Amino acid sequence: MTAVLTYLAGKTLRLATLLVAVCALSFWLMHISPIDPVQAYVGADMMLVSPDQRAAIAERWGLDEPPVEQFVLWATSLARGDMGTSMIYRQPVSTVIGERFLASLALMGTAWTLSGVFGFVLGVIAGRFRGTLIDRVIRWYCLTLASTPAFWLGLLLLMVFAVWLGLLPVGLASPAGMLAEDVTWLDRLRHLVLPALTLSIIGVANIALHTRQKLIDVLASDYAMFARARGESETGIILRHGLRNVALPALTLQFVGFSELFGGAVIAEQVFSYPGLGQATVQAGLHGDVPLLLGAVIVSTLFVFVGNLVADLLYRAIDPRTRAKAPS
Amino acid sequence: MSDLLEIVDVSVSFTRYEAGLRRQKLEVLSGLSVDVRRGEVLAVIGSSGSGKSLLAHTVLGILPGNADVSGLMLFGGEELTPDRQRQARGREIALVPQAVTFLDPLMRVGPQVRWGAPDNGNGSRTQAQRHVFARYGLTSEVERSFPSQLSGGMLRRVLLSTAVVSGASLIIADEPTPGLHPEAVAETMRHLRELADEGRGVMLITHDIETAIGIADRIAVLYSGTAVEVCPARDFVSDGEALRHPYSHALWRALPGNGFTPMTGAQPSYGDLPNGCLFYPRCDRATRECAEERPALRDVRDGTVRCIHVT
Amino acid sequence: MNGAAPQTHPSAGRVSCSRLALSGRQRTLLTAALAALALGVIVAAGVLLPDTRLATDLGARNQAPSLANPFGTDWLGRDMLTRTARGLTTSLALGMAAASVSALLALALGMAAATLGKAADAAVSWLIDLFLSVPHIVLLILISFAFGGGARGVIIGIVLTHWPALARIIRAEILALRGSEFVRVSRRLGRSNLHIATRHMFPHVFPQFLVGLILLFPHAILHEAAVTFLGFGLPPHEPAVGIILAEAMMHLSTGRWWLALFPGLALLAMVRAFDILGDNTRALLDPRTAHE
Numbered sequence: 034m035t036a037v038l039t040y041l042a043g044k045t046l047r048l049a050t051l052l053v054a055v056c057a058l059s060f061w062l063m064h065i066s067p068i069d070p071v072q073a074y075v076g077a078d079m080m081l082v083s084p085d086q087r088a089a090i091a092e093r094w095g096l097d098e099p100p101v102e103q104f105v106l107w108a109t110s111l112a113r114g115d116m117g118t119s120m121i122y123r124q125p126v127s128t129v130i131g132e133r134f135l136a137s138l139a140l141m142g143t144a145w146t147l148s149g150v151f152g153f154v155l156g157v158i159a160g161r162f163r164g165t166l167i168d169r170v171i172r173w174y175c176l177t178l179a180s181t182p183a184f185w186l187g188l189l190l191l192m193v194f195a196v197w198l199g200l201l202p203v204g205l206a207s208p209a210g211m212l213a214e215d216v217t218w219l220d221r222l223r224h225l226v227l228p229a230l231t232l233s234i235i236g237v238a239n240i241a242l243h244t245r246q247k248l249i250d251v252l253a254s255d256y257a258m259f260a261r262a263r264g265e266s267e268t269g270i271i272l273r274h275g276l277r278n279v280a281l282p283a284l285t286l287q288f289v290g291f292s293e294l295f296g297g298a299v300i301a302e303q304v305f306s307y308p309g310l311g312q313a314t315v316q317a318g319l320h321g322d323v324p325l326l327l328g329a330v331i332v333s334t335l336f337v338f339v340g341n342l343v344a345d346l347l348y349r350a351i352d353p354r355t356r357a358k359a360p361s
Numbered sequence: 362m363s364d365l366l367e368i369v370d371v372s373v374s375f376t377r378y379e380a381g382l383r384r385q386k387l388e389v390l391s392g393l394s395v396d397v398r399r400g401e402v403l404a405v406i407g408s409s410g411s412g413k414s415l416l417a418h419t420v421l422g423i424l425p426g427n428a429d430v431s432g433l434m435l436f437g438g439e440e441l442t443p444d445r446q447r448q449a450r451g452r453e454i455a456l457v458p459q460a461v462t463f464l465d466p467l468m469r470v471g472p473q474v475r476w477g478a479p480d481n482g483n484g485s486r487t488q489a490q491r492h493v494f495a496r497y498g499l500t501s502e503v504e505r506s507f508p509s510q511l512s513g514g515m516l517r518r519v520l521l522s523t524a525v526v527s528g529a530s531l532i533i534a535d536e537p538t539p540g541l542h543p544e545a546v547a548e549t550m551r552h553l554r555e556l557a558d559e560g561r562g563v564m565l566i567t568h569d570i571e572t573a574i575g576i577a578d579r580i581a582v583l584y585s586g587t588a589v590e591v592c593p594a595r596d597f598v599s600d601g602e603a604l605r606h607p608y609s610h611a612l613w614r615a616l617p618g619n620g621f622t623p624m625t626g627a628q629p630s631y632g633d634l635p636n637g638c639l640f641y642p643r644c645d646r647a648t649r650e651c652a653e654e655r656p657a658l659r660d661v662r663d664g665t666v667r668c669i670h671v672t
Numbered sequence: 673m674n675g676a677a678p679q680t681h682p683s684a685g686r687v688s689c690s691r692l693a694l695s696g697r698q699r700t701l702l703t704a705a706l707a708a709l710a711l712g713v714i715v716a717a718g719v720l721l722p723d724t725r726l727a728t729d730l731g732a733r734n735q736a737p738s739l740a741n742p743f744g745t746d747w748l749g750r751d752m753l754t755r756t757a758r759g760l761t762t763s764l765a766l767g768m769a770a771a772s773v774s775a776l777l778a779l780a781l782g783m784a785a786a787t788l789g790k791a792a793d794a795a796v797s798w799l800i801d802l803f804l805s806v807p808h809i810v811l812l813i814l815i816s817f818a819f820g821g822g823a824r825g826v827i828i829g830i831v832l833t834h835w836p837a838l839a840r841i842i843r844a845e846i847l848a849l850r851g852s853e854f855v856r857v858s859r860r861l862g863r864s865n866l867h868i869a870t871r872h873m874f875p876h877v878f879p880q881f882l883v884g885l886i887l888l889f890p891h892a893i894l895h896e897a898a899v900t901f902l903g904f905g906l907p908p909h910e911p912a913v914g915i916i917l918a919e920a921m922m923h924l925s926t927g928r929w930w931l932a933l934f935p936g937l938a939l940l941a942m943v944r945a946f947d948i949l950g951d952n953t954r955a956l957l958d959p960r961t962a963h964e
């Protein structure tokens with residue numbers, strides 16, 4: 034019990050220091066940026082801003098304070114749960130992030146599950162038939178995928194499914210001219226398919242290659258040799274010992290992969306105009322929406338941290354090797 | 362002739378690819394002959410790399426794909442073909458592994474042991490496993506534990522249980538007591554002796570001559586992949602004059618109690634075996650004839666030996 | 673006794689001779705050379721294809737691939753092959769420059785962590801954690817934003833985000849070396865830390881460093897392309913491959929598939945060539961796989 038508490042306390046402390054550092058670093062980066070937040074706020078199309086207007090805007094956003102005070106101001110309101118107001122969406126950052134992160138979660142969750150399942154299956158097949166043609170095909174496919182730019186794959190899918198076959202929409206999660214409330218679940222699903230497919234296809238590579246290697250290790254292990262000596266068939270060994278021993282590292286890898294998953298979502302959402310947090314991050318960056326960009330950095334950091342934490346906890350909860358010995 | 366396992370002139374070679382396109386055949390077991398009888402413990406001794414584990418794997422038929430086996434193996438009087446091995450593995454011939462790493466770390470011990478029991482329906486596997494656990498004083502708590510949760514002593518009994526539960530008539534124990542303290546070794550040896558006394562044949566593979574002498578009925582001495590001598594264990598006494606092969610003598614004299622005379626030289630490497638007697642480069646009784654061809658297997662005084670100068 | 677061979681394993685490999693008569697090592701070398709050659713061809717094309725092919729030619733707009741324009745032409749009649757080769761060369765130069773600086777950073781931090789004591793080690797580990805705690809793309813966007821976009825922002829972004837993995841490898845390698853005999857002897861001889869680091873440790877980690885460096889290139893190039901595609905990297909008038917693909921996206925609904933297909937495929941080929949080069953170099957330098 035105390036061990037668990039110590040562990041959690043340690044993790045919390047680490048998260049806290051990381052978050053503070055990430056916030057400070059991001060804030061500093063924003064501060065040194067030559068992009069004028071006032072200009073960004075007003076929009077590039079409005080060429081002239083009078084000094085009065087500029088001052089008013091600056092005051093409203095606290096932009097005329099010295100940087101350290103700005104940071105303290107921002108950090109204290111952040112601590113109260115107030116992430117400021119998004120300049121481009123003219124809504125509280127927490128509202129924007131709340132909505133968009135949910136949409137991103139639907140996308141990432143679908144891709145995460147699909148890539149996990151397919152990657153695992155491909156990896157098991159390749160490992161079982163190591164060195165054969167099928168193994169080489171799977172390996173070649175995965176290595177090629179690992180070198181494939183995600184945005185280009187998205188473009189190809191868009192070209193094939195949306196433009197040529199006309200099956201799926203070319204973008205825009207809520208079709209133009211429709212109110213958000215009128216968008217049916219089916220519409221949402223249709224808009225989800227292509228970006229999720231892009232992310233899943235890319236995500237398969239890593240998990241498949243990893244699973245393949247783990248299975249090869251398992252099949253070369255002492256316990257697999259002993260199972261053979263006891264008359265278990267190769268397939269039986271994979272079913273009884275292989276899957277069990279490969280599943281946990283594979284699942285862990287999937288959770289550790291949250292960082293890349295989010296990165297992929299940023300790109301896929303931008304290509305498919307999917308209204309998730311990734312797209313909002315890109316827009317915030319392009320239009321100098323500092324509060325939103327900072328909010329996105331914090332949320333994505335938390336997301337990555339949670340992935341790592343779950344991976345860690347999984348090992349502790351499931352792997353008996355991390356448990357104490359029974360009294361003899 | 363033996364009624365349980367008979368191995369006649371068995372050789373095993375591995376095909377390897379050298380740098381370039383040259384394929385090299387590496388003969389590791391060469392002309393090995395030995396037998397195991399019901400009710401006895403046959404100890405197989407020899408230094409590291411002499412082919413002890415390989416012998417066990419050959420009998421079980423679990424060599425890697427690049428291995429070639431030639432020679433004759435009989436089990437219960439029948440030829441031990443790959444098909445017959447597949448049938449017998451884990452049912453009639455059982456392996457007692459060396460260490461905890463031979464158990465699946467993520468599977469509870471009970472089900473792992475149970476799997477090897479003959480399935481007669483109606484939970485017979487569970488019953489068989491509990492029966493064997495009871496015999497070795499393992500509780501139902503052990504049954505539900507993972508390997509990593511058990512102490513060394515319990516684990517050794519679990520490993521033994523995997524073989525006993527199968528009902529196999531031939532048990533091959535490959536170094537079952539690596540680096541253990543004397544009491545633990547004695548306990549394991551007592552268990553193996555019991556199994557032999559119940560009518561099974563036990564092949565005990567070990568480094569340790571003294572342990573082997575203490576428990577075995579007969580001893581096979583391996584050198585460079587062949588059995589240079591197979592003889593009654595009682596021949597390993599006093600100054601070893603009852604032994605036949607020069608290598609057996611040298612092994613015996615190297616023991617602390619028997620003069621502690623260290624052996625010079627090393628086993629030849631498998632890529633570069635001598636043409637004649639494998640022990641020729643290190644033998645103090647070697648003559649020119651020894652280098653000409655491999656000594657034939659000879660019956661000498663209640664044992665077999667591969668040396669042309671033994672009488 | 674029949675003494676015959678009742679059991680052989682006919683499955684045992686009888687291949688190899690029919691294949692190219694090359695040893696594993698030679699085949700590795702050849703593969704690496706081919707990958708390097710492919711990269712050379714891309715650069716040569718980027719440098720040698722004449723500017724005239726990039727001139728606006730309204731008579732030759734939107735042409736599908738042909739012998740004269742294997743990758744087709746764009747809406748201004750520019751040759752897509754030339755644009756792609758230029759774009760890839762730009763991306764390659766940028767990616768290699770950034771990855772090299774990042775690798776040097778990794779080397780410095782990895783060596784510092786392993787040799788300068790506990791505090792330095794903890795500090796470097798913490799830095800690694802910090803830079804791994806934010807998704808790469810997000811951090812790249814942030815840094816590009818901070819430096820006002822353009823090549824500078826991308827290069828700094830890649831330099832700052834790509835070092836952690838290699839720094840870990842180098843740290844581990846040096847920690848393993850520190851316990852080794854010759855380093856201890858050197859220390860007993862009173863050699864300074866700097867002497868030991870440069871004379872003993874650097875030569876030992878150099879192969880790892882080299883392989884790590886080569887394997888950083890494809891990452892860096894992919895990230896550069898992605899960031900540029902998103903609009904944070906090179907400005908639209910630079911011929912980077914990310915720009916070409918972003919433009920292709922705008923023309924997607926016209927059905928001019930060649931605008932997106934070939935540049936992306938060429939980018940993929942370039943990244944894969946670097947990967948192959950890196951992996952095979954590793955195999956050549958690693959004594960364990962050298963004889964496989």
Ligand SMILES: Nc1ncnc2c1ncn2[C@@H]1O[C@H](COP(=O)(O)OP(=O)(O)OP(=O)(O)O)[C@@H](O)[C@H]1O
Pocket residue numbers: 375387389407408409410411412413414415416425568631
């Ligand atoms: N798959 C293989 N390919 C090539 N050579 C092999 C293979 N397996 C075993 N050998 C060789 O066979 C020889 C005998 O190995 P084996 O494991 O039987 O020795 P051992 O007597 O059990 O030694 P130890 O006491 O160390 O366990 C070794 O020298 C090894 O190099």
Ligand code: SF4
Pocket residue numbers: 606607608638639640641642644645646647648651656667668669670671
């Ligand atoms: S045959 Fe010759 S070399 Fe071999 S053991 Fe006998 S005496 Fe020694």
Ligand SMILES: [Mg+2]
Pocket residue numbers: 413414415
């Ligand atoms: Mg062995």
